[in-house]
Amino acid sequence: KGDPRLQRIYQAINVVPHFPKNGIMFQDITTLLLDHNAFKDTVDIFVDRYRDMHISVVAGIEARGFLFGPSVALGIGAKFVPLRKPHKLPGEVFSEKYSLEYGTDCLELHVGAIQPGERAIVIDDLVATGGTLSAGIRLLECAGAEVVECACVIGVPEVKGRCTLIGKPLYVLVEPR
Numbered sequence: 629k630g631d632p633r634l635q636r637i638y639q640a641i642n643v644v645p646h647f648p649k650n651g652i653m654f655q656d657i658t659t660l661l662l663d664h665n666a667f668k669d670t671v672d673i674f675v676d677r678y679r680d681m682h683i684s685v686v687a688g689i690e691a692r693g694f695l696f697g698p699s700v701a702l703g704i705g706a707k708f709v710p711l712r713k714p715h716k717l718p719g720e721v722f723s724e725k726y727s728l729e730y731g732t733d734c735l736e737l738h739v740g741a742i743q744p745g746e747r748a749i750v751i752d753d754l755v756a757t758g759g760t761l762s763a764g765i766r767l768l769e770c771a772g773a774e775v776v777e778c779a780c781v782i783g784v785p786e787v788k789g790r791c792t793l794i795g796k797p798l799y800v801l802v803e804p805r
């Protein structure tokens with residue numbers, strides 16, 4: 629891609645070898661948040677992409693989807709809906725389990741946060757296997773939303789190249805270093 633902002637975003641992400649465990653190259657987006665221009669560019673790219681797509685819901689995945697989703701929601705005039713880890717939301721919830729490397733995890737969405745037929749995007753910081761975002765898609769579909777696309781700052785080439793997650797388009801800004 630020829631957008632010079634993508635190179636700045638890429639360089640603002642700090643890569644930490646062997647964190648949180650041996651062999652993992654951790655993509656630390658806290659340094660992106662410290663860089664006002666790179667952070668703003670990240671939000672602007674998403675806002676420019678989604679502002680005229682009649683999106684009324686930006687769903688962010690706990691925890692790091694919460695760092696980007698609300699800014700994008702405000703920028704496009706949509707509501708922000710948190711998809712949370714289990715037992716955090718006080719009301720009635722839809723739940724979706726998903727597989728991790730070891731075991732399973734779960735995301736929850738408040739019943740009533742989204743009306744059937746609403747057009748939604750799902751945002752997270754990073755897509756690796758795609759399991760987390762796919763659970764997010766399924767969760768929004770439980771509420772009757774139409775998932776238009778998933779958006780991520782960082783995506784591994786294997787998933788980025790596929791360009792879809794369980795049939796939904798995937799939009800990724802940069803690959804991990």
Ligand code: PRP
Nearest residue numbers: 690691692752754755756757758759760
């Ligand atoms: C990371 C990341 C994504 C997910 C991507 O979250 O922020 O949500 O993993 O992995 P996947 O594509 O293989 O599903 P993590 O599980 O570390 O949770 P956290 O953000 O709450 O720390």
